[in-house]
Amino acid sequence: MEAHLHRSKNVIVLLVLSVSLAATLVQSSAxxxxxxxxxxxxxxxxxxxxxxxxxxxxxSKIFDNGLIDIVDLKLSPYGNAKISSNGTIVCQHGEWECKLNTVGACAINTWPNVNDHFKFIHCVESLSDDGKYREWKTCFKKLKLDPKQVTECFTGELGHKLELQYADEIGALKPPHEYVPWVVVDGKPLKEDFANFVSYVCKAYKGSKVPQACRGLSLKKDSAKPFNNVCYKEDNNAKSKVLESM
Known part of the structure; x- marks a missing residue:
């Protein structure tokens, strides 16, 4: 009787392990x-x-076409800003650029998952595109997000510390960045071909689960529409240019 119960327990354990292993294999394959x-x-x-x-x-398209599943996306909101002798950060487009860079840094720190902080940054950039960047706080309500942590980070010391970290990060790039947006795939800067980043990502991907966005895709040399509006590292007229375009 005891031997029968022992065998039954072993069978149950094996079944549980088999189900667990199958679930793991399905998840890893997906x-x-x-x-x-x-x-x-x-x-x-x-x-x-x-x-x-x-x-x-x-x-933004990579969140819809499946590419986000094969990408480890990192956003670095600092750009061409510089640190003055007294430790303050000076931005090309003036005080509001510095503020919004810090907002982005605080959002990334508050919501580390890229799916979460990208939505917020996308919302803020949409407002900027409409010339309403001063209304960035409305993104909390639009996305039903708690503003507490981001606001405390933005108004406190943490926001400044995060920006200094991003300053070190972009300053350590080799080769150095020349302008923004500066897009890097597996350590290689795409430079003027940054608009074709999907092609480079697909070429670099060595996994077996190829997303739809990569199927039948080959490297191409399209002219990047936003390249005319990049912000160069040494462009001292960037502030007046962006204000004229708004």
Whole structure:
């Protein structure tokens, strides 16, 4: 009797392990593992027309076409800003660029999941595109998000510390960035071909679960519409240019 019960328990344990293993295999086959994902980084700054265009019209598509499943997306909101001798950050497009860069940094820190913070940053960039960047706080209500953590980060010391970290990050790029948006795929800057980043991501992906966006796609050399509106690192007239375009 005891032997029968022992055998029954062993059968049950084996069944549980088999079901667990099958579930793991199904999950792993459906979602690329972290090591298979392609690293995609966007270095940008607020109020830069080319950055806004790229985020709203190009980068946002990867959340709809399945590319986000094979991408490890990193956003870096600092761009061409500089740190003065007294430690303050000076931005190309003036005070509001610095504020919105910090807002982006705080959003990323508050909601580390890219699906969460990208929605908020997309909302803020949409307002900027309409010349309503001063209304960035309305994105909390639009997206039904709690503003507490981002607001505390933005108004406190944390926001400034995060921006200094992003300053170090973009400053360490090799080769150095020349303008923003600066798009990097697996450590390689795409430079003037950044609008074709999907092709580069698909080519770099070595996994087995190829998303629809990559099927039948080949590297092409399209003219990047936002390239005319990129913000160069040493462009001292960026502030007046962006205000004229609004």
């Amino acid at each position: 979602t690329p593992v972290a090591g298979e994902k392609v690293k995609l980084a966007l270095y940008y700054e607020a109020l830069c027309p080319g950055c806004t265009y790229f985020i709203l019209n190009d980068l």
